[in-house]
Amino acid sequence: MRVAAALLVLHGGMVFGQFHHRAKAAHVAPSMSMTFMKRDGSCVDGPIAKIEPKVVTVRAQAGPVAIARQDLLQVSQRDSLLFSARSSWADVEAVHLRLPEGFELKLRNGQLIKDRPLRVTADGFVFKRFLWLTKKYAKAQIVTVDYLRVKPDSEVFDYFTQEAPALLFFYPEFYDRLHGLEGRIPVRLYDAVGVEDDAVLTCSPR
Numbered sequence: 001m002r003v004a005a006a007l008l009v010l011h012g013g014m015v016f017g018q019f020h021h022r023a024k025a026a027h028v029a030p031s032m033s034m035t036f037m038k039r040d041g042s043c044v045d046g047p048i049a050k051i052e053p054k055v056v057t058v059r060a061q062a063g064p065v066a067i068a069r070q071d072l073l074q075v076s077q078r079d080s081l082l083f084s085a086r087s088s089w090a091d092v093e094a095v096h097l098r099l100p101e102g103f104e105l106k107l108r109n110g111q112l113i114k115d116r117p118l119r120v121t122a123d124g125f126v127f128k129r130f131l132w133l134t135k136k137y138a139k140a141q142i143v144t145v146d147y148l149r150v151k152p153d154s155e156v157f158d159y160f161t162q163e164a165p166a167l168l169f170f171y172p173e174f175y176d177r178l179h180g181l182e183g184r185i186p187v188r189l190y191d192a193v194g195v196e197d198d199a200v201l202t203c204s205p206r
Helices: 002-017 089-094 155-163 165-170 172-178
Strands: 034-038 043-046 048-051 055-060 063-068 072-077 080-084 102-107 112-115 119-121 124-130 133-138 142-150 184-191
Touching: 034 055, 043 055, 043 063, 080 142, 080 184, 089 119, 089 184, 112 124
Parallel strands: none
Antiparallel strands: 034 043, 034 072, 048 055, 055 063, 072 080, 102 112, 102 142, 119 124, 124 133, 142 184
């Protein structure tokens, strides 16, 4: 679960800002592999090894790789975003929500909508309100969209799931996830203040 905490502060650049006032680098426990995409299109795969004020170090297969905050575009795990430095409605539309997940919308009138939508379209969100009634929020009304993502599994939980599922009954995280208590982290995907970038992202050859 310590890895989930590290990823929580990664959102919105906070991973580096959170530790900006500290002189020492913040070490985090090994995590499951993630894909770190840089602004030049190159990608690095591996778990987080270390987080410093302006750099995240990835424990890649070929050895540690340091990525500067200003060069980091997105971080994903199993095709699910954990961090994004761009404003993209296409990324909002591409989200496949798991059962406990949802979105948080901030409207131009200051209202916050935190719910699981019926659908997301190119021009807004549609939510169920009562029985057959629905409520639509147009894209023009929306200032920001945060994807409320389930916290990533810890490395131990992932190992038990893959190699020894019977042992999950003796692991507390299993019961948290069984009852939907594992928590969620907000991932900012869209901000109307920024320049919208809906380009398709793929890892370029190194």
